[in-house]
Amino acid sequence: MAELMHEKNDDFEIVGKNVTQMESITRPSLSYWKDAWRRLMLNKIAFASMILIGIYILLAVFVPLFSKYGYADVDSDKMNLFVSSQHWFGTDSIGRDLWVRVWRGARVSLGIGFLSAVLNAVIGSLVGGASGFYGGKTDMIIMRVIDVLYGIPTLIVTILVMVVLGSGINSLIIALVVVGWIGTARFVRGEVMRLKDSDFISAAKILGVKNFQIIVRHILPNVLGLIITNLMMAVPSAIFREAFLSYIGLGIAPPECSWGILAKEGAKMLRVYPYQLFIPAFFICSTMLAMNLFGDGLRDALDPKLRGTE
């Protein structure tokens, strides 16, 4: 045994500490956002959904620009034509080309969806953030107001606002924002209140960091992921609402079109020309599906608790 140890000792030599190598970081550091992005890319369903939404957005932007038909061009010789090489999605009951109308509608529907979701997120975060951060009387007053507003059925308020403002894209966005920010405000407030009491915020306060700096540097990055997830989830429901309102005759005013309007016009012709409903219906449903799946993927990717688990 002793012999063995003796031989072993000869085989080794003392190299001493290599301080620089010990402390060096071998893997590239990943910021929160890079890591989230990487995990989003690994999620095949979310990735495919993202690609699909991207394609829809590109088509919505470019198809109406370069098509030879206008979205409101009426052609009485070509009514209710089925899908053909001339009219890729056929024509509607007054001879308008559905391929152009679908993408014009996509522009309006997606635009309203994203814009109202972003506005909701901004207003909700500001109100909720202020309420949570300052606390006390401000918080109490804001929360009482929110409690009451939250109780008023969203649908009712949206319809009322639409009735008063009249149909149109602007009034639609206003109607969707009037009540839409409340949900965001509620959860941002909760999140900010939780963060406010955490140790790193206390440390920052003790070190004399100003409130503004604390909000921008410490609280915002921690809430942003949640806000973005929430925003993405709000887009499909805004599209849904827009389609619903247009369907019952309150949303977009003709000749402007949206997916809701197309579905409504298609439903009238359902017995004879079902494709006029099913084509826009397919795009509404696939967008909702892709948005929901992408939102799910984003939520998983941005959730700090799941970081580095796989």
Place this chain on the structure above:
Amino acid sequence: MAKYILKRVLISVVTLWVLVTVVFILVRCMPGEPFQGEKMTPEIKANLEAYYGFDKSLPEQYIMYIRNLLKGDFGYSMKYLNQSVNKIIAQSFPYSFDLGIRAIVFSVSFGIIFGIIAALNRGKRLDYLCVIIAILGTSIPDFIMGAILQYLFGIRWGLLPVAQYLGFKYTILPSVGVGFYTLAMVSRLMRASMLEVVGQDYIKTARSKGLSKAGIVCRHQIRNAITPVVTVLGPVVASVLCGTFVIESIFAIPGMGKYYVESVQNLDYSLVLGMTVFYGSFLILANLVVDILYGIIDPRIRLQESR
């Protein structure tokens, strides 16, 4: 508990008051003279002006309006001669209520069953099937669902009637159309809730006591997993209501939703506003009931609230 209920009731009353006041203000914000149009006959106009008291001062008008509402008087339609909004609601509400109840019973019961089946067969084909139904359900708007059902079962296969509301056979398609979204929502929630409960200690205890698998599932797992479903009953009522709007128009059911959509399209402001107040109060009341119910079922909620 009393404190919790009192607080909920108070919030609901204030909410209702805000809604009613907003409606009052909005009527006066409407562009031009709100009650104008070729359909307007002098009789209707006289009725409306008497009801809204346009000749009086604003505070007087407001008091009059609130008093009318407290009496349960919603005013007159602009389109139907001498028809009060109350009469229209009284005629059409039973249809909507019937449809709504059927839709809720259908969607909640099937949603719970699907959720349970999915959770018990986790990772297997049945689970995927239920999950796919749930995802599809939340992605298909109800007006499209209604149209697809009508086309396939009514027009294509001729299995079920496509319109009207005359007997059980007539109720199937509309109920499915209204309830499908809710079914998806409930089954998703139920599945998640079931899977969460499976990991709890009391399930382990039950298993170690030697209870049968069926016994554990029925008596412990499902019973505990079902509680969170109650929370979504408020939103369920709201979404079912939203569904009745379009489904009633699609299937030509003479319910409130159909009248509402028609009144919007006819610009029958007084009917829209009267019905809005009615719908609003109904939903606020439904939410109140759900909140109280939830407080009774889950003590943690009322403790959290009273803090």
